[in-house]
Amino acid sequence: MMPVDRLRFLLTRLAEGEEMFLSAFDVTPWPEGTLERLVAAGLLREGPQAENVTCDGCEKYCLQPVHVRPGLDDRPPSILVICDQREDIGRVSIKPEQLRQWRCGLDLLAVTLARMLEIEETPERLSAGLWRLGRAELPGLGRECFLAAKDGFDSALVPRGGVVLLAAATGEHGIPLPSILRLDDGVLILDRLALGEWLSGWFQTGEAVHPPQPAPSFPGRPSLMAAVEQEMHRRASNGELLPSLQKEAAWLAEWTDINHPGQQTPTEKAIKNALRHVYRSLNNPA
Template identity: 30%
Template sequence: MTTISYNTVLVELLARIARTDKHVLISWHKVQQWPDNLLKRLAAGLLAKASQAESIQCPECPNACFMNVRIYTSPESPTPRAFVICNDIDMQEEMGRINIDLDSLQQWKTSAKQLAKVVAGLLDLDITPNKTKSQDNIPLGMLASKNGRHWVSLNIKSMLLELNQQTVQLNELLYFEGESLVIDRSRINEMLVAAPLRQGKEYIPSTSIREARKLKTEAKHQNWRDEYARMKRQQPDMSARGISKKIATMNIAQGAEASTIYRKMK
Protein backbone atom coordinates (compact mmCIF):
# COMPACT_ATOMS: atom_id res chain seq x y z
CA MET A 1 0.00 0.00 0.00
CA THR A 2 1.37 3.41 -0.98
CA THR A 3 2.32 5.88 1.75
CA ILE A 4 3.03 8.88 -0.48
CA SER A 5 0.59 11.75 0.08
CA TYR A 6 -1.25 13.97 -2.38
CA ASN A 7 0.71 17.01 -1.21
CA THR A 8 4.07 15.25 -1.49
CA VAL A 9 3.33 14.57 -5.16
CA LEU A 10 2.18 18.17 -5.67
CA VAL A 11 5.37 19.62 -4.16
CA GLU A 12 7.45 17.35 -6.40
CA LEU A 13 5.53 18.48 -9.49
CA LEU A 14 6.01 22.15 -8.60
CA ALA A 15 9.76 21.59 -8.23
CA ARG A 16 9.96 19.85 -11.61
CA ILE A 17 8.02 22.64 -13.32
CA ALA A 18 10.39 25.23 -11.82
CA ARG A 19 13.43 23.45 -13.26
CA THR A 20 12.49 23.55 -16.94
CA ASP A 21 11.03 25.75 -19.68
CA LYS A 22 9.57 22.68 -21.37
CA HIS A 23 6.69 20.36 -20.58
CA VAL A 24 7.21 18.03 -17.64
CA LEU A 25 6.42 14.42 -18.54
CA ILE A 26 5.05 11.95 -16.01
CA SER A 27 5.33 8.28 -16.87
CA TRP A 28 2.81 5.53 -16.27
CA HIS A 29 5.25 3.84 -13.88
CA LYS A 30 5.54 7.05 -11.85
CA VAL A 31 1.77 7.39 -11.62
CA GLN A 32 1.53 3.84 -10.23
CA GLN A 33 3.33 5.10 -7.11
CA TRP A 34 0.69 7.77 -6.49
CA PRO A 35 -2.31 7.45 -4.19
CA ASP A 36 -5.58 6.24 -5.67
CA ASN A 37 -7.62 8.95 -7.45
CA LEU A 38 -4.75 11.47 -7.51
CA LEU A 39 -4.25 11.12 -11.27
CA LYS A 40 -7.95 11.79 -11.80
CA ARG A 41 -7.79 14.91 -9.61
CA LEU A 42 -4.69 16.30 -11.32
CA ALA A 43 -5.97 15.45 -14.80
CA ALA A 44 -8.88 17.81 -14.13
CA GLY A 45 -6.52 20.78 -14.43
CA LEU A 46 -2.81 20.45 -13.77
CA LEU A 47 -2.11 17.42 -15.98
CA ALA A 48 -2.97 16.69 -19.60
CA LYS A 49 -2.60 13.48 -21.58
CA ALA A 50 0.63 13.31 -23.58
CA SER A 51 1.60 11.11 -26.52
CA GLN A 52 2.71 7.54 -25.90
CA ALA A 53 6.27 6.94 -24.75
CA GLU A 54 8.58 5.96 -27.60
CA SER A 55 11.15 4.38 -25.32
CA ILE A 56 10.85 2.49 -22.08
CA GLN A 57 12.99 0.85 -19.41
CA CYS A 58 13.22 -2.86 -20.12
CA PRO A 59 11.47 -4.85 -17.36
CA GLU A 60 13.13 -8.20 -18.06
CA CYS A 61 16.71 -7.98 -16.77
CA PRO A 62 18.71 -6.19 -14.04
CA ASN A 63 20.42 -3.89 -16.56
CA ALA A 64 17.12 -1.96 -16.94
CA CYS A 65 18.21 -0.43 -20.26
CA PHE A 66 16.08 2.18 -21.99
CA MET A 67 15.04 0.88 -25.40
CA ASN A 68 12.90 2.06 -28.27
CA VAL A 69 9.41 0.59 -28.31
CA ARG A 70 8.18 -1.08 -31.47
CA ILE A 71 4.47 -1.27 -32.23
CA TYR A 72 3.21 -4.21 -34.29
CA THR A 73 -0.19 -4.68 -35.89
CA SER A 74 -1.43 -7.43 -38.17
CA PRO A 75 -4.62 -8.22 -40.11
CA GLU A 76 -5.17 -11.22 -37.84
CA SER A 77 -4.96 -9.09 -34.69
CA PRO A 78 -6.18 -5.51 -35.10
CA THR A 79 -5.15 -4.69 -31.53
CA PRO A 80 -1.62 -3.22 -31.58
CA ARG A 81 1.10 -4.99 -29.67
CA ALA A 82 4.18 -3.33 -28.22
CA PHE A 83 7.58 -4.90 -27.66
CA VAL A 84 11.27 -4.12 -27.29
CA ILE A 85 14.32 -6.05 -28.47
CA CYS A 86 17.32 -6.25 -26.17
CA ASN A 87 20.25 -4.06 -27.20
CA ASP A 88 22.74 -6.64 -25.97
CA ILE A 89 23.52 -8.81 -29.01
CA ASP A 90 24.60 -11.72 -26.82
CA MET A 91 21.22 -11.72 -25.05
CA GLN A 92 18.93 -11.07 -28.02
CA GLU A 93 18.57 -14.76 -28.86
CA GLU A 94 17.82 -15.63 -25.25
CA MET A 95 15.42 -12.75 -24.59
CA GLY A 96 13.73 -12.50 -27.99
CA ARG A 97 10.92 -10.01 -28.21
CA ILE A 98 9.99 -8.60 -24.84
CA ASN A 99 6.30 -7.76 -24.76
CA ILE A 100 5.32 -4.41 -23.28
CA ASP A 101 1.89 -3.60 -21.88
CA LEU A 102 0.41 -0.79 -23.99
CA ASP A 103 -0.96 0.86 -20.85
CA SER A 104 2.59 1.30 -19.57
CA LEU A 105 3.36 3.60 -22.52
CA GLN A 106 0.89 6.21 -21.30
CA GLN A 107 2.28 9.60 -20.31
CA TRP A 108 0.93 12.82 -18.88
CA LYS A 109 2.35 16.32 -19.09
CA THR A 110 2.23 19.61 -17.25
CA SER A 111 3.90 22.99 -17.66
CA ALA A 112 4.32 26.45 -16.16
CA LYS A 113 1.43 27.73 -18.26
CA GLN A 114 -0.81 24.89 -17.10
CA LEU A 115 0.08 25.61 -13.48
CA ALA A 116 -0.63 29.31 -13.96
CA LYS A 117 -4.09 28.47 -15.35
CA VAL A 118 -4.86 26.34 -12.31
CA VAL A 119 -3.77 29.05 -9.86
CA ALA A 120 -5.68 31.74 -11.77
CA GLY A 121 -8.79 29.55 -11.71
CA LEU A 122 -8.55 28.98 -7.96
CA LEU A 123 -8.33 32.76 -7.51
CA ASP A 124 -11.44 33.23 -9.70
CA LEU A 125 -9.47 35.18 -12.28
CA ASP A 126 -10.91 35.05 -15.79
CA ILE A 127 -7.66 35.90 -17.55
CA THR A 128 -5.85 33.19 -19.52
CA PRO A 129 -2.19 33.38 -18.46
CA ASN A 130 0.38 33.49 -21.24
CA LYS A 131 4.03 32.57 -20.95
CA THR A 132 6.86 33.00 -23.41
CA LYS A 133 9.95 30.83 -23.27
CA SER A 134 12.07 33.63 -21.79
CA GLN A 135 9.44 34.80 -19.31
CA ASP A 136 9.80 33.63 -15.72
CA ASN A 137 7.02 35.81 -14.32
CA ILE A 138 3.45 35.16 -15.46
CA PRO A 139 0.77 37.81 -14.75
CA LEU A 140 -2.42 36.06 -13.62
CA GLY A 141 -4.81 38.98 -13.25
CA MET A 142 -5.94 41.55 -10.71
CA LEU A 143 -7.59 41.06 -7.33
CA ALA A 144 -9.69 43.81 -5.76
CA SER A 145 -9.37 45.10 -2.20
CA LYS A 146 -10.61 48.11 -0.25
CA ASN A 147 -7.41 49.87 -1.32
CA GLY A 148 -7.89 49.15 -5.01
CA ARG A 149 -6.77 46.42 -7.36
CA HIS A 150 -3.43 44.65 -7.32
CA TRP A 151 -1.82 42.40 -9.88
CA VAL A 152 -1.12 38.79 -8.99
CA SER A 153 1.78 37.11 -10.74
CA LEU A 154 3.53 33.77 -10.53
CA ASN A 155 7.30 33.53 -10.69
CA ILE A 156 8.08 30.11 -12.09
CA LYS A 157 11.81 29.78 -11.37
CA SER A 158 11.40 30.55 -7.67
CA MET A 159 7.78 29.29 -7.44
CA LEU A 160 6.67 32.48 -5.72
CA LEU A 161 3.25 34.09 -5.85
CA GLU A 162 3.60 37.88 -5.95
CA LEU A 163 0.79 40.15 -4.78
CA ASN A 164 0.77 43.71 -3.43
CA GLN A 165 4.56 43.76 -2.99
CA GLN A 166 4.35 40.52 -0.99
CA THR A 167 5.81 37.17 -2.05
CA VAL A 168 5.00 33.71 -0.72
CA GLN A 169 6.18 30.27 -1.81
CA LEU A 170 3.45 28.68 -3.89
CA ASN A 171 3.68 25.38 -2.02
CA GLU A 172 2.61 27.28 1.12
CA LEU A 173 -0.57 28.44 -0.62
CA LEU A 174 -1.47 25.61 -2.98
CA TYR A 175 -2.30 22.25 -1.43
CA PHE A 176 -4.73 19.37 -1.32
CA GLU A 177 -7.44 19.40 1.28
CA GLY A 178 -8.68 15.85 1.22
CA GLU A 179 -8.93 15.15 -2.51
CA SER A 180 -9.59 18.77 -3.51
CA LEU A 181 -6.87 21.11 -4.76
CA VAL A 182 -7.30 24.46 -2.98
CA ILE A 183 -5.50 27.74 -2.47
CA ASP A 184 -5.23 29.46 0.91
CA ARG A 185 -7.65 32.35 0.38
CA SER A 186 -7.19 33.72 3.90
CA ARG A 187 -3.45 34.07 3.26
CA ILE A 188 -4.17 35.68 -0.11
CA ASN A 189 -6.50 38.18 1.56
CA GLU A 190 -3.80 39.04 4.11
CA MET A 191 -1.38 39.79 1.28
CA LEU A 192 -4.02 41.82 -0.53
CA VAL A 193 -4.64 44.24 2.35
CA ALA A 194 -1.08 44.35 3.70
CA ALA A 195 0.53 47.77 4.01
CA PRO A 196 2.99 48.58 1.21
CA LEU A 197 6.60 47.76 1.95
CA ARG A 198 8.57 50.70 3.33
CA GLN A 199 12.00 50.80 1.79
CA GLY A 200 14.36 53.27 0.21
CA LYS A 201 13.77 52.22 -3.36
CA GLU A 202 10.48 51.54 -5.04
CA TYR A 203 9.61 47.84 -4.92
CA ILE A 204 10.07 46.12 -8.28
CA PRO A 205 8.79 42.54 -8.56
CA SER A 206 10.79 39.83 -10.25
CA THR A 207 9.37 40.75 -13.64
CA SER A 208 11.20 43.37 -15.72
CA ILE A 209 10.90 47.06 -14.82
CA ARG A 210 8.97 47.78 -18.02
CA GLU A 211 6.52 44.96 -17.33
CA ALA A 212 6.14 46.05 -13.70
CA ARG A 213 5.25 49.59 -14.77
CA LYS A 214 2.75 48.27 -17.29
CA LEU A 215 1.02 46.15 -14.64
CA LYS A 216 0.97 49.06 -12.19
CA THR A 217 -0.61 51.36 -14.79
CA GLU A 218 -3.23 48.79 -15.71
CA ALA A 219 -4.14 48.36 -12.03
CA LYS A 220 -4.55 52.14 -11.70
CA HIS A 221 -6.83 52.30 -14.73
CA GLN A 222 -8.87 49.37 -13.41
CA ASN A 223 -9.35 51.23 -10.12
CA TRP A 224 -10.79 54.15 -12.09
CA ARG A 225 -13.13 51.83 -13.98
CA ASP A 226 -14.29 50.21 -10.75
CA GLU A 227 -14.98 53.58 -9.14
CA TYR A 228 -16.81 54.81 -12.25
CA ALA A 229 -19.07 51.74 -12.18
CA ARG A 230 -19.72 52.18 -8.45
CA MET A 231 -20.60 55.88 -8.74
CA LYS A 232 -22.75 55.27 -11.81
CA ARG A 233 -24.81 52.74 -9.86
CA GLN A 234 -25.24 55.20 -7.00
CA GLN A 235 -25.91 58.25 -9.20
CA PRO A 236 -27.19 57.08 -12.59
CA ASP A 237 -27.86 60.64 -13.77
CA MET A 238 -24.31 61.87 -13.22
CA SER A 239 -22.39 62.32 -16.46
CA ALA A 240 -19.15 60.51 -17.18
CA ARG A 241 -17.36 63.87 -17.23
CA GLY A 242 -18.72 64.67 -13.79
CA ILE A 243 -17.63 61.31 -12.42
CA SER A 244 -14.13 61.71 -13.86
CA LYS A 245 -13.80 65.06 -12.06
CA LYS A 246 -14.80 63.45 -8.76
CA ILE A 247 -12.34 60.59 -9.25
CA ALA A 248 -9.61 63.16 -9.95
CA THR A 249 -9.99 64.38 -6.35
CA MET A 250 -9.50 60.88 -4.89
CA ASN A 251 -6.30 59.09 -3.90
CA ILE A 252 -6.81 56.52 -6.65
CA ALA A 253 -6.32 59.29 -9.23
CA GLN A 254 -2.62 59.39 -8.31
CA GLY A 255 -2.40 62.94 -9.62
CA ALA A 256 -4.03 62.25 -12.99
CA GLU A 257 -6.15 64.93 -14.65
CA ALA A 258 -9.90 64.40 -15.03
CA SER A 259 -9.51 64.34 -18.82
CA THR A 260 -7.05 61.43 -18.58
CA ILE A 261 -9.32 59.55 -16.19
CA TYR A 262 -12.28 60.11 -18.50
CA ARG A 263 -10.44 58.47 -21.42
CA LYS A 264 -9.41 55.41 -19.42
CA MET A 265 -12.29 54.73 -17.04
CA LYS A 266 -14.96 53.52 -19.48
Protein backbone atom coordinates in the same frame (compact mmCIF):
# COMPACT_ATOMS: atom_id res chain seq x y z
CA MET B 1 5.52 9.58 -1.36
CA MET B 2 3.08 11.67 0.64
CA PRO B 3 0.59 13.67 -1.47
CA VAL B 4 2.24 16.96 -0.51
CA ASP B 5 5.54 15.61 -1.83
CA ARG B 6 3.90 14.65 -5.11
CA LEU B 7 2.74 18.22 -5.69
CA ARG B 8 6.07 19.59 -4.51
CA PHE B 9 7.82 17.27 -6.94
CA LEU B 10 5.73 18.62 -9.85
CA LEU B 11 6.35 22.22 -8.85
CA THR B 12 10.08 21.68 -8.39
CA ARG B 13 10.33 20.15 -11.83
CA LEU B 14 8.38 23.09 -13.32
CA ALA B 15 10.71 25.50 -11.54
CA GLU B 16 13.55 23.96 -13.52
CA GLY B 17 11.84 23.72 -16.89
CA GLU B 18 8.65 24.91 -18.55
CA GLU B 19 7.16 21.45 -18.89
CA MET B 20 7.54 17.85 -17.79
CA PHE B 21 5.98 14.48 -18.52
CA LEU B 22 4.78 11.85 -16.10
CA SER B 23 4.71 8.32 -17.41
CA ALA B 24 2.25 5.58 -16.54
CA PHE B 25 5.12 4.10 -14.56
CA ASP B 26 5.37 7.34 -12.50
CA VAL B 27 1.68 7.59 -11.69
CA THR B 28 0.93 3.90 -11.02
CA PRO B 29 1.88 4.15 -7.32
CA TRP B 30 -0.33 7.21 -6.78
CA PRO B 31 -3.38 6.79 -4.57
CA GLU B 32 -6.53 6.08 -6.52
CA GLY B 33 -8.18 9.19 -7.89
CA THR B 34 -5.21 11.54 -7.54
CA LEU B 35 -4.31 11.48 -11.23
CA GLU B 36 -7.93 11.99 -12.30
CA ARG B 37 -8.35 14.90 -9.88
CA LEU B 38 -5.17 16.63 -11.07
CA VAL B 39 -6.36 16.21 -14.66
CA ALA B 40 -9.76 17.62 -13.68
CA ALA B 41 -8.04 20.56 -11.96
CA GLY B 42 -6.27 21.27 -15.26
CA LEU B 43 -2.77 20.78 -13.89
CA LEU B 44 -2.10 17.64 -15.94
CA ARG B 45 -3.15 16.84 -19.49
CA GLU B 46 -2.88 13.45 -21.14
CA GLY B 47 -0.76 12.88 -24.23
CA PRO B 48 1.08 12.33 -26.48
CA GLN B 49 1.94 8.63 -26.21
CA ALA B 50 5.40 7.88 -24.86
CA GLU B 51 8.14 7.02 -27.36
CA ASN B 52 10.28 5.47 -24.63
CA VAL B 53 9.07 3.40 -21.71
CA THR B 54 10.60 1.84 -18.66
CA CYS B 55 11.24 -1.85 -19.30
CA ASP B 56 9.73 -4.07 -16.64
CA GLY B 57 11.61 -7.14 -17.80
CA CYS B 58 14.79 -6.43 -15.89
CA GLU B 59 15.30 -5.05 -12.41
CA LYS B 60 17.17 -1.97 -13.66
CA TYR B 61 14.14 0.05 -14.77
CA CYS B 62 15.93 0.72 -18.06
CA LEU B 63 14.32 3.24 -20.41
CA GLN B 64 13.97 1.83 -23.95
CA PRO B 65 12.48 3.01 -27.24
CA VAL B 66 9.08 1.57 -28.09
CA HIS B 67 8.71 -0.62 -31.18
CA VAL B 68 5.26 -1.14 -32.67
CA ARG B 69 4.77 -4.06 -35.08
CA PRO B 70 1.57 -4.09 -37.11
CA GLY B 71 -0.64 -7.07 -36.31
CA LEU B 72 -1.31 -9.61 -39.03
CA ASP B 73 -4.81 -10.71 -40.02
CA ASP B 74 -6.72 -8.08 -38.03
CA ARG B 75 -4.81 -8.85 -34.86
CA PRO B 76 -3.83 -5.86 -32.70
CA PRO B 77 -0.31 -4.52 -33.20
CA SER B 78 2.35 -5.83 -30.87
CA ILE B 79 4.17 -3.26 -28.78
CA LEU B 80 7.56 -4.12 -27.34
CA VAL B 81 10.87 -2.82 -26.09
CA ILE B 82 14.21 -4.57 -26.32
CA CYS B 83 16.00 -4.71 -23.01
CA ASP B 84 19.76 -4.30 -23.37
CA GLN B 85 20.53 -4.78 -19.70
CA ARG B 86 20.37 -8.56 -19.51
CA GLU B 87 21.04 -11.06 -22.27
CA ASP B 88 18.35 -13.45 -21.12
CA ILE B 89 15.55 -10.91 -21.48
CA GLY B 90 15.51 -9.45 -24.99
CA ARG B 91 12.03 -8.48 -26.12
CA VAL B 92 9.61 -7.28 -23.48
CA SER B 93 5.98 -6.96 -24.42
CA ILE B 94 4.32 -3.63 -23.52
CA LYS B 95 0.64 -3.02 -22.85
CA PRO B 96 -0.96 0.01 -24.56
CA GLU B 97 -1.70 1.64 -21.19
CA GLN B 98 2.03 1.66 -20.43
CA LEU B 99 2.42 4.21 -23.25
CA ARG B 100 0.13 6.74 -21.60
CA GLN B 101 1.75 9.87 -20.26
CA TRP B 102 0.65 13.18 -18.82
CA ARG B 103 2.07 16.60 -19.46
CA CYS B 104 2.44 19.28 -16.82
CA GLY B 105 3.60 22.75 -17.81
CA LEU B 106 3.79 26.32 -16.58
CA ASP B 107 1.01 27.10 -19.07
CA LEU B 108 -1.32 24.56 -17.42
CA LEU B 109 -0.28 25.75 -13.96
CA ALA B 110 -1.03 29.36 -15.00
CA VAL B 111 -4.55 28.46 -16.16
CA THR B 112 -5.16 26.36 -13.03
CA LEU B 113 -4.00 29.15 -10.70
CA ALA B 114 -5.99 31.80 -12.54
CA ARG B 115 -9.12 29.70 -12.08
CA MET B 116 -8.38 29.17 -8.37
CA LEU B 117 -7.82 32.91 -7.91
CA GLU B 118 -11.10 33.60 -9.77
CA ILE B 119 -9.29 35.62 -12.42
CA GLU B 120 -11.42 36.07 -15.52
CA GLU B 121 -8.63 36.96 -17.94
CA THR B 122 -6.66 34.39 -19.94
CA PRO B 123 -3.08 33.96 -18.69
CA GLU B 124 -0.43 35.28 -21.03
CA ARG B 125 3.18 34.18 -21.38
CA LEU B 126 5.42 37.26 -21.03
CA SER B 127 8.88 35.71 -21.28
CA ALA B 128 10.74 32.52 -20.46
CA GLY B 129 9.45 31.27 -17.12
CA LEU B 130 7.05 34.19 -16.56
CA TRP B 131 3.29 34.36 -17.02
CA ARG B 132 0.81 37.12 -16.33
CA LEU B 133 -2.28 35.60 -14.70
CA GLY B 134 -4.42 38.73 -14.51
CA ARG B 135 -6.03 40.84 -11.82
CA ALA B 136 -7.27 39.02 -8.74
CA GLU B 137 -9.30 40.26 -5.80
CA LEU B 138 -6.88 39.40 -3.03
CA PRO B 139 -7.40 40.11 0.68
CA GLY B 140 -7.80 43.85 1.04
CA LEU B 141 -6.94 44.84 -2.52
CA GLY B 142 -7.08 43.83 -6.17
CA ARG B 143 -3.68 42.99 -7.53
CA GLU B 144 -2.05 41.88 -10.72
CA CYS B 145 -0.83 38.32 -10.33
CA PHE B 146 2.05 36.60 -12.06
CA LEU B 147 3.47 33.12 -12.18
CA ALA B 148 7.23 32.61 -12.38
CA ALA B 149 9.16 29.37 -12.44
CA LYS B 150 11.70 30.74 -9.98
CA ASP B 151 13.70 33.81 -9.05
CA GLY B 152 15.58 35.33 -11.94
CA PHE B 153 12.52 36.10 -14.10
CA ASP B 154 12.41 39.40 -15.98
CA SER B 155 11.22 41.60 -13.10
CA ALA B 156 10.91 44.63 -15.40
CA LEU B 157 7.74 42.97 -16.72
CA VAL B 158 6.12 42.95 -13.28
CA PRO B 159 4.56 46.28 -12.25
CA ARG B 160 4.90 47.69 -8.77
CA GLY B 161 2.52 45.95 -6.39
CA GLY B 162 2.30 42.86 -8.61
CA VAL B 163 2.12 39.56 -6.78
CA VAL B 164 4.46 36.90 -8.13
CA LEU B 165 3.78 33.25 -7.37
CA LEU B 166 6.83 31.01 -7.69
CA ALA B 167 6.80 27.35 -8.65
CA ALA B 168 10.09 27.05 -6.77
CA ALA B 169 9.97 26.20 -3.07
CA THR B 170 12.07 29.22 -2.16
CA GLY B 171 12.72 32.63 -3.63
CA GLU B 172 13.17 36.23 -2.62
CA HIS B 173 10.92 37.84 -5.19
CA GLY B 174 7.65 36.03 -4.87
CA ILE B 175 5.42 33.70 -2.87
CA PRO B 176 6.56 30.07 -3.16
CA LEU B 177 3.57 28.04 -4.34
CA PRO B 178 4.46 25.02 -2.15
CA SER B 179 3.59 27.24 0.85
CA ILE B 180 0.05 28.03 -0.39
CA LEU B 181 -0.95 25.06 -2.59
CA ARG B 182 -1.64 21.59 -1.31
CA LEU B 183 -3.14 18.31 -2.36
CA ASP B 184 -5.92 17.31 -0.01
CA ASP B 185 -7.08 13.77 -0.74
CA GLY B 186 -6.04 14.32 -4.36
CA VAL B 187 -7.87 17.65 -4.60
CA LEU B 188 -5.77 20.72 -5.34
CA ILE B 189 -6.41 23.37 -2.68
CA LEU B 190 -5.32 27.00 -2.60
CA ASP B 191 -4.69 27.87 1.05
CA ARG B 192 -6.25 31.33 1.15
CA LEU B 193 -5.30 31.76 4.80
CA ALA B 194 -1.62 31.18 4.04
CA LEU B 195 -1.84 33.45 0.99
CA GLY B 196 -3.44 36.12 3.17
CA GLU B 197 -0.61 35.75 5.68
CA TRP B 198 1.95 36.25 2.96
CA LEU B 199 0.12 39.32 1.68
CA SER B 200 -0.42 40.83 5.12
CA GLY B 201 3.29 40.45 5.73
CA TRP B 202 4.09 42.43 2.60
CA PHE B 203 4.85 46.00 3.31
CA GLN B 204 5.48 49.04 1.18
CA THR B 205 9.00 50.35 1.50
CA GLY B 206 8.46 53.23 -0.88
CA GLU B 207 10.13 51.64 -3.90
CA ALA B 208 8.60 48.21 -4.14
CA VAL B 209 6.52 45.63 -2.39
CA HIS B 210 8.60 42.90 -0.78
CA PRO B 211 7.35 39.57 0.45
CA PRO B 212 8.68 38.53 3.82
CA GLN B 213 11.00 35.56 3.81
CA PRO B 214 10.36 32.59 6.08
CA ALA B 215 12.64 32.97 9.08
CA PRO B 216 14.63 29.88 10.07
CA SER B 217 12.46 29.47 13.15
CA PHE B 218 9.31 29.13 11.03
CA PRO B 219 10.21 26.58 8.39
CA GLY B 220 7.84 26.60 5.46
CA ARG B 221 5.56 29.25 6.97
CA PRO B 222 5.24 32.87 6.02
CA SER B 223 7.33 34.84 8.45
CA LEU B 224 5.31 36.34 11.26
CA MET B 225 8.28 38.60 11.95
CA ALA B 226 7.46 40.55 8.78
CA ALA B 227 3.93 41.09 10.11
CA VAL B 228 5.42 42.20 13.45
CA GLU B 229 7.70 44.61 11.64
CA GLN B 230 4.78 46.00 9.67
CA GLU B 231 2.87 46.52 12.92
CA MET B 232 5.87 48.33 14.41
CA HIS B 233 5.93 50.64 11.37
CA ARG B 234 2.20 51.29 11.76
CA ARG B 235 2.59 52.05 15.46
CA ALA B 236 5.50 54.41 14.79
CA SER B 237 3.55 56.37 12.20
CA ASN B 238 0.68 56.70 14.72
CA GLY B 239 3.06 57.84 17.46
CA GLU B 240 2.34 54.71 19.49
CA LEU B 241 5.91 53.41 19.69
CA LEU B 242 6.87 52.65 23.32
CA PRO B 243 9.92 54.45 24.73
CA SER B 244 12.21 51.41 24.96
CA LEU B 245 12.90 48.47 22.66
CA GLN B 246 12.22 46.13 25.60
CA LYS B 247 8.71 47.52 26.13
CA GLU B 248 7.92 47.69 22.43
CA ALA B 249 9.05 44.07 21.91
CA ALA B 250 6.94 42.90 24.88
CA TRP B 251 3.91 44.74 23.47
CA LEU B 252 4.45 43.27 19.99
CA ALA B 253 4.93 39.73 21.34
CA GLU B 254 1.54 40.00 23.02
CA TRP B 255 0.00 41.50 19.86
CA THR B 256 1.35 38.56 17.84
CA ASP B 257 -0.07 36.01 20.28
CA ILE B 258 -3.49 37.64 20.12
CA ASN B 259 -3.55 38.13 16.35
CA HIS B 260 -2.03 34.83 15.30
CA PRO B 261 -3.56 32.31 17.70
CA GLY B 262 -2.51 28.71 17.38
CA GLN B 263 0.75 29.53 15.63
CA GLN B 264 4.30 29.37 16.81
CA THR B 265 4.85 33.06 17.50
CA PRO B 266 8.15 34.88 18.02
CA THR B 267 9.17 35.60 21.59
CA GLU B 268 9.88 39.02 23.02
CA LYS B 269 13.58 38.23 22.83
CA ALA B 270 13.35 37.13 19.18
CA ILE B 271 11.50 40.34 18.29
CA LYS B 272 14.13 42.41 20.09
CA ASN B 273 16.93 40.72 18.19
CA ALA B 274 15.26 40.77 14.78
CA LEU B 275 13.87 44.30 14.88
CA ARG B 276 16.45 46.19 16.96
CA HIS B 277 17.66 48.20 13.95
CA VAL B 278 14.12 48.90 12.78
CA TYR B 279 13.14 50.18 16.24
CA ARG B 280 16.19 52.45 16.32
CA SER B 281 15.48 53.96 12.92
CA LEU B 282 11.80 54.50 13.80
CA ASN B 283 12.53 55.89 17.25
CA ASN B 284 15.25 58.25 16.04
CA PRO B 285 14.24 59.23 12.52
CA ALA B 286 17.15 60.82 10.70
